[in-house]
Every structure is written in C-alpha cells, then in structure tokens.
Amino acid sequence: MNWSSEKNESYSVCEFQENLDIMRQIHHFAGFPLETLKLLAYMCVRETFKPGDYLFRQGEDDGQAFYVIDGVVRLEHTDDNRTEFIQDYEAGNFIGVMSLLSNLNRLFSLKAHTQVECLVFQRDKFLSTMAQFPDLMPKMIKNVATSIFEWEERFLKSRGVGCDACRHKVGVSLV
Numbered sequence: 001m002n003w004s005s006e007k008n009e010s011y012s013v014c015e016f017q018e019n020l021d022i023m024r025q026i027h028h029f030a031g032f033p034l035e036t037l038k039l040l041a042y043m044c045v046r047e048t049f050k051p052g053d054y055l056f057r058q059g060e061d062d063g064q065a066f067y068v069i070d071g072v073v074r075l076e077h078t079d080d081n082r083t084e085f086i087q088d089y090e091a092g093n094f095i096g097v098m099s100l101l102s103n104l105n106r107l108f109s110l111k112a113h114t115q116v117e118c119l120v121f122q123r124d125k126f127l128s129t130m131a132q133f134p135d136l137m138p139k140m141i142k143n144v145a146t147s148i149f150e151w152e153e154r155f156l157k158s159r160g161v162g163c164d165a166c167r168h169k170v171g172v173s174l175v
Contacts, residue, residue, distance in 0.1 A: 019044060022067055022119055028097050028143045036133050043125040049073075049112035056096070058109045063123030065096035071116030076109045088113060097144055100126045149173045 019041035023029055029037060046069070049055060056062045058078055066073075068091050075086040086108060089095060098104060100123050130137050152173045 015046065016041060019046075019119060022069070025092075026067060026094050027147055028094060028140065030143055031139050032136060033133075036129065036136060039129050039132075040121070040126070043129060044119050044121045047118055047120050049116045049118065051112050051114055053112045053116075055110040055112065055116075055118065056106050058106050061099070061103050061105050063099055063103070065094065065100050065121040065126075066110070067094045067119040067121075068092065069117040069119060072113040073116055073118075074111050074113040076111060077107070078109065083109075097147075099123060101140070101144070145173075148175075 020037060023032075023037045023041045029040070032040075049071075055066055055073060056064065058076075068089055070091050073089050073093075073095070075089065076083050077086055078084070095110065099106075100121060130140070152170060155170065
C-alpha cells in the first residue's frame with residue numbers, strides 16, 4: 001500500500017460531510033433540498049463545551065440552536081434564586097429551533113453536564129439562508145408545528161395528564 005492510499009483510508013470524513021449528514025437527520029429540516037442543507041451545513045460551526053459551561057442562559061436572546069453531537073447537556077430553570085433541574089439531553093437532540101425563527105428570551109438555561117460537542121446554528125445566518133429560499137419558510141414552520149404537536153401527543157400517551165398539575169398545562173398544540 002502506498003502512502004497516498006494509506007492516507008486516504010485513515011483520513012476521516014470531512015467535517016462538512018459530517019455536518020451535512022447531521023442536517024439530514026434533523027426533523028426540522030425535513031423536505032429541504034440538498035442545496036439548502038449544504039448551505040446550512042457550511043454555515044454552522046462546531047463548538048466544544050466543558051462541564052459547567054453554559055450554552056445559553058435564562059433571560060438571554062442568543063439567537064442560536066444546538067445539535068448535540070456528543071455529551072450530555074442539562075436544562076435548568078431558575079426561579080426565586082432557586083435552580084431546578086428539568087431534563088438532560090444527549091447526542092442526537094436539536095435544541096432551540098424557535099430561536100432561529102424569532103427573537104426570544106430563553107425561559108431556561110442549558111449547561112454542559114459532561115464535555116459536549118455541538119453543531120451551532122446562528123439566527124442571522126439561518127435567516128439569510130432562508131431568504132435565498134423563501135418557499136422553504138412555510139415548510140420550516142410546518143416542521144416546527146409538527147414537532148410541537150408530536151411532543152404533546154407523546155405527553156398525552158404517557159399519561160402525563162394523570163398529574164393534576166400537569167393536566168391543566170396541556171394544550172400547547174392549540175397555540
């Protein structure tokens with residue numbers, strides 16, 4: 001085996017291709033043409049966070065969404081100077097898509113529980129890409145609405161409505 005073929009066999013898939021493969025897995029981008037996915041894959045960046053680092057903080061509008069490539073992130077909410085653990089998210093989760101669509105202050109904080117690698121999407125880059133493909137924004141909105149509906153449907157099937165406090169909080173899909 002010569003050096004050239006040895007190098008090609010041991011060389012991993014380029015980051016762009018990995019990002020594109022991830023884009024194809026994200027439900028919110030379902031039905032997007034390959035051309036658009038390539039542009040989005042090129043514009044996002046990879047970031048590594050150490051345990052304890054905040055990806056975003058409650059009350060801030062950072063205009064970012066995160067796809068967790070590796071590690072565990074922890075969702076927290078602070079009220080009356082008391083921080084409460086909400087949920088952990090692992091590799092394969094896409095968090096913050098609504099921040100790509102609109103200026104919204106975060107209702108939660110997201111903190112790295114372990115070392116975390118994420119694909120980070122910026123609102124300004126996302127919206128400039130969507131401006132080039134205006135026919136895709138209705139598809140994006142439909143995908144977001146579908147994910148909200150599916151979340152609520154899973155909640156109802158899990159008998160979450162058996163909890164008195166929870167039962168009065170359902171209806172997000174009615175918005």
